[in-house]
Amino acid sequence: MDENKKIIQVLVAICFLFFIIVGYLTYIQLFRSRDLMANVYNRRQYKIEENTARGNIYDRNGVLLAYSEANGEVQERIYPYGALYSQVIGYSSKVYGKSQIEAAYNNVLLGIDDLSQVFGMVSGSNYPTRKGNNLYLTIDHKLQALGGELLNGRKGAVVAMDPKTGEVLALASSPNFDPHAKKLEENWQSMIESPDAPFLCRATQGLYAPGSTFKILVTAAAVEKGLESKVFDDNGSVVIDGREIRNSESRAYGKIDLKRALAVSSNVVYAQLGTELGMESFVDITYRAGFEKEIPFDIPTSKSRFPYENMNKIDLAEAAIGQGKVLVSPLHMAMITSAIANEGVMMEPVLVKSITNSEGKTTKELKPVKLGNVMEKSVAEKIKIMMQEVVTSGTGHNAAIKGINVAGKTGTAENELSVKKKAKAHSWFVGFAPAEDPKIAVAVIVEYGGSGGDVAASIARRIMSEYLSN
Amino acid sequence: MRGAITYRWPLSLIAVFNIIGYLFLFFSDSPYNPMTLAVGAAATLIICIACFVIIKKDYGDEYLILIVSMLLSFGLMMIYRLDENLGIKQLIWVAIGFVMFFVFYHVYIKVYKWDRFAYIYISLSAVLYLVTLILGKNINGAVNWIVIGGFSFQPAELCKILFVFFLASYFKNPDNLFLGERIRDERLRVLSNRALLMLVAYCNIGFLVLQRELGTALLLYITFLVVVYVFCKDLKMFLLNSAFIVPGAILGYFKFYHLRVRIDAWINPWADITDKGYQIAQSLFAIASGGFFGTGIGMGRPDMVPAVSTDFIFSAICEEMGIFGGVAVVLLCMLFTYRGIKIVLGLRDRFKKVLALGIVTMIGLQTFIIIGGVIKLIPLTGITLPFISYGGSSLVASFIALGILQAVSNPRFDRIGGEADG
Numbered sequence: 001m002d003e004n005k006k007i008i009q010v011l012v013a014i015c016f017l018f019f020i021i022v023g024y025l026t027y028i029q030l031f032r033s034r035d036l037m038a039n040v041y042n043r044r045q046y047k048i049e050e051n052t053a054r055g056n057i058y059d060r061n062g063v064l065l066a067y068s069e070a071n072g073e074v075q076e077r078i079y080p081y082g083a084l085y086s087q088v089i090g091y092s093s094k095v096y097g098k099s100q101i102e103a104a105y106n107n108v109l110l111g112i113d114d115l116s117q118v119f120g121m122v123s124g125s126n127y128p129t130r131k132g133n134n135l136y137l138t139i140d141h142k143l144q145a146l147g148g149e150l151l152n153g154r155k156g157a158v159v160a161m162d163p164k165t166g167e168v169l170a171l172a173s174s175p176n177f178d179p180h181a182k183k184l185e186e187n188w189q190s191m192i193e194s195p196d197a198p199f200l201c202r203a204t205q206g207l208y209a210p211g212s213t214f215k216i217l218v219t220a221a222a223v224e225k226g227l228e229s230k231v232f233d234d235n236g237s238v239v240i241d242g243r244e245i246r247n248s249e250s251r252a253y254g255k256i257d258l259k260r261a262l263a264v265s266s267n268v269v270y271a272q273l274g275t276e277l278g279m280e281s282f283v284d285i286t287y288r289a290g291f292e293k294e295i296p297f298d299i300p301t302s303k304s305r306f307p308y309e310n311m312n313k314i315d316l317a318e319a320a321i322g323q324g325k326v327l328v329s330p331l332h333m334a335m336i337t338s339a340i341a342n343e344g345v346m347m348e349p350v351l352v353k354s355i356t357n358s359e360g361k362t363t364k365e366l367k368p369v370k371l372g373n374v375m376e377k378s379v380a381e382k383i384k385i386m387m388q389e390v391v392t393s394g395t396g397h398n399a400a401i402k403g404i405n406v407a408g409k410t411g412t413a414e415n416e417l418s419v420k421k422k423a424k425a426h427s428w429f430v431g432f433a434p435a436e437d438p439k440i441a442v443a444v445i446v447e448y449g450g451s452g453g454d455v456a457a458s459i460a461r462r463i464m465s466e467y468l469s470n
Numbered sequence: 471m472r473g474a475i476t477y478r479w480p481l482s483l484i485a486v487f488n489i490i491g492y493l494f495l496f497f498s499d500s501p502y503n504p505m506t507l508a509v510g511a512a513a514t515l516i517i518c519i520a521c522f523v524i525i526k527k528d529y530g531d532e533y534l535i536l537i538v539s540m541l542l543s544f545g546l547m548m549i550y551r552l553d554e555n556l557g558i559k560q561l562i563w564v565a566i567g568f569v570m571f572f573v574f575y576h577v578y579i580k581v582y583k584w585d586r587f588a589y590i591y592i593s594l595s596a597v598l599y600l601v602t603l604i605l606g607k608n609i610n611g612a613v614n615w616i617v618i619g620g621f622s623f624q625p626a627e628l629c630k631i632l633f634v635f636f637l638a639s640y641f642k643n644p645d646n647l648f649l650g651e652r653i654r655d656e657r658l659r660v661l662s663n664r665a666l667l668m669l670v671a672y673c674n675i676g677f678l679v680l681q682r683e684l685g686t687a688l689l690l691y692i693t694f695l696v697v698v699y700v701f702c703k704d705l706k707m708f709l710l711n712s713a714f715i716v717p718g719a720i721l722g723y724f725k726f727y728h729l730r731v732r733i734d735a736w737i738n739p740w741a742d743i744t745d746k747g748y749q750i751a752q753s754l755f756a757i758a759s760g761g762f763f764g765t766g767i768g769m770g771r772p773d774m775v776p777a778v779s780t781d782f783i784f785s786a787i788c789e790e791m792g793i794f795g796g797v798a799v800v801l802l803c804m805l806f807t808y809r810g811i812k813i814v815l816g817l818r819d820r821f822k823k824v825l826a827l828g829i830v831t832m833i834g835l836q837t838f839i840i841i842g843g844v845i846k847l848i849p850l851t852g853i854t855l856p857f858i859s860y861g862g863s864s865l866v867a868s869f870i871a872l873g874i875l876q877a878v879s880n881p882r883f884d885r886i887g888g889e890a891d892g
Contacts (some may be wrong), residue, residue, distance in 0.1 A: 003700055003701065003823070004815050006699060006700040006809070007700055007811060007815055008815070010696055010700060010811070010827070010831065011701070011807065014804075014807050014831070014834045014835065014838070015804055015808070017805070017838045017842075018800050018801070018803065018804040018807075018837075018838065019802050020842075020847065021841050021842060021845065021847065022797050022800055022801075024799075024847050025757070025788070025793050025796055025797060025844055025845060026793065028754070028757060028758065028845065029757075029758070029761065029762060029793050032754075032758065032760075033758035033761070034759075036754055036759075036760060037755075037757035037758055039746070039751075039755065040756040041743050042753075042758075043752060043771075043774055044755060044757075044759050044771055044774065047771060181588065205596055210670075258828040278757075326882065413727055432744060
């Protein structure tokens with residue numbers, strides 16, 4: 001009967017609709033539930049939080065950096081070192097949510113692991129107060145405190161890492177803010193409107209012209225092209241396509257090789273070198289070094305930029321001395337420096353060393369991850385020797401530590417104010433020590449700090465010697 | 471007997487489901503509440519006895535009632551867990567529902583010639599609609615309740631059934647119901663009959679829209695389309711009526727504020743999460759927090775979802791019994807539809823066929839419309855989940871529909887409702 005055929009079609013259609021429901025439910029659970037659970041309007045979160053003491057956060061040696069304390073009915077988050085970790089650990093506020101580590105590890109700190117979330121074992125109301133998991137950061141509190149102290153209120157950042165494992169030892173940024181929830185709520189509006197951008201973690205999200213620190217990558221490209229023994233003529237200034245590029249204080253060095261040129265940071269030599277290398281070399285080395293790529297990290301980072309579509313000679317010359325459109329974050333500069341220290345291998349930066357549960361048992365330990373090869377080992381070794389000369393008899397002598405071989409590179413980056421002579425240039429230093437077996441790599445930037453050889457190099461020396469004295 | 475072998479196993483599963491569920495509820499909350507055990511025992515007893523009677527006394531199809539019993543168990547347990555008093559009320563409604571089921575079953579098989587009463591169905595619906603419009607109480611923004619002496623009910627639920635009866639009478643002898651003798655010309659008679667059919671259908675839908683019963687209006691419309699698709703010889707009538715959805719939806723979107731709100735909240739509930747998108751967002755939060763296996767009954771926070779014991783009960787089931795619980799409900803409804811359609815296929819009398827198809831489609835689609843709404847698959851329309859949501863009117867109406875379907879399914883009464891076409 002024709003009618004029965006149509007009735008079966010109706011049955012098939014209705015069953016199809018039911019299957020769509022089943023499929024959509026599964027889709028919600030698999031792909032949307034994480035966002036839904038974390039939505040700020042989901043009051044279940046607060047119910048869980050009210051009944052949970054967020055886990056503690058420690059530095060690598062067990063110094064307590066953040067903990068929760070019951071204040072009547074509510075759990076209050078205490079940061080014993082105030083602003084020092086505001087851009088690493090971040091804040092946890094009912095009103096403004098969470099940032100940085102507090103946000104990235106929210107579920108861990110609340111003791112909601114992925115498995116229990118998928119299987120729905122999170123209860124909103126019926127548990128007594130629970131304790132979340134604890135985090136051990138890779139940060140060394142002494143270094144972090146010293147970094148904060150040395151910046152001394154000047155805008156800038158200090159990044160230190162273990163070049164072989166990628167563990168971040170210090171990540172100090174300035175200016176910063178008081179992350180305590182109450183203070184945050186009081187100062188929110190003024191901080192948002194502040195031109196100093198206190199919420200910006202300069203170490204990971206600040207983008208700066210690298211200045212002469214970029215020369216270490218250019219040198220690597222030159223060594224790869226077999227230009228390491230080439231001798232250049234340095235008259236203190238050079239004109240490329242009508243654009244004059246001068247050395248610092250227009251000093252002339254005469255006939256010098258690449259090693260010497262790096263040590264004295266000759267802009268004249270590098271500008272010429274840049275035009276000789278050509279765009280392809282630049283694109284190649286910056287690609288390997290991770291420009292225009294997201295850095296996998298626990299807290300938000302900015303992509304370093306090398307945004308050229310095509311480059312004329314002026315672009316090549318400017319890029320070679322770390323000006324023009326090249327931009328890097330201090331964290332990325334520390335990673336590049338670490339790669340040279342680590343035989344050309346760039347490690348993924350890590351901020352969390354291990355996770356322990358409320359009973360103190362370690363539940364997860366993070367292992368070093370290789371991010372990529374920036375250069376051949378032999379090239380890295382050559383750059384390392386050149387960078388040592390920067391410190392022993394070049395612009396970086398302020399970074400020298402007695403009895404320890406330090407490798408480094410200074411940078412003095414022109415900025416929007418310095419070109420108009422309204423302020424000093426940004427002061428950069430990158431380096432590592434001991435050169436023969438690197439234990440620490442640093443990147444320091446002080447905004448408007450002037451010559452990199454003075455301000456930034458001194459800070460870097462203090463950080464490295466503090467770490468190596470232990 | 472076939473039934474004697476097959477019913478024991480599913481029936482004992484239903485009993486086990488109830489016993490375990492209420493025991494969980496009992497132990498999850500101290501001080502222990504003996505009422506939980508009493509309600510659990512009463513629910514299990516009522517359901518088992520009803521099933522037993524229906525299967526043993528040869529009331530026709532044995533499976534429909536088993537499926538419905540499982541749905542009832544889900545609903546009753548969830549409602550009791552959400553609100554103890556509502557749960558007890560719902561238990562009473564379930565008892566009343568079973569009584570109505572038996573009453574309508576027997577009334578249906580006692581009365582012959584149901585297909586002669588088309589005008590009565592129409593006028594009864596009209597009266598119900600008018601009474602609602604005049605005496606209607608505005609509850610939750612919808613003017614669809616009649617309150618008589620503290621006892622409130624929703625006439626729209628009855629109108630749904632009356633509408634199916636009307637459709638069945640019409641298609642018993644298609645395009646011949648109205649003005650049978652007066653028009654000699656065949657073409658003209660078909661045309662005018664179909665026009666009148668559409669008039670009745672759209673009057674029904676129009677009244678429902680006026681009462682802001684958008685979900686029921688949609689349900690009636692789709693059921694109408696399905697019946698027209700199956701029982702009109704040509705596709706013209708179906709295509710013409712399907713085409714109405716486009717201008718209807720556009721007109722509705724711009725003319726009716728409450729429809730626009732629903733659609734906006736469906737497209738992006740996050741834009742106005744504190745107001746228009748609130749319900750649907752809370753519903754999704756509940757579903758997400760349940761995971762695959764749920765928080766366990768009594769352990770979640772479905773109380774954060776508005777209207778959770780009526781429209782949004784599916785979200786509560788998903789939160790506490792997990793997606794698997796939710797999928798179980800969906801599959802039960804699918805089984806119900808399958809079983810219902812199977813009955814429809816076996817019927818030879820036109821009137822019964824239309825009647826059964828209408829009832830099955832209506833219950834199946836009602837499930838889809840409300841579940842789809844609360845999971846944000848389709849725009850949300852306030853409508854109950856059959857046999858699960860709290861609510862006397864809807865439960866009783868569902869039971870009446872089930873009673874009729876059950877009666878239709880019984881081959882012993884083949885002659886009821888008009889002679890077989892042969």
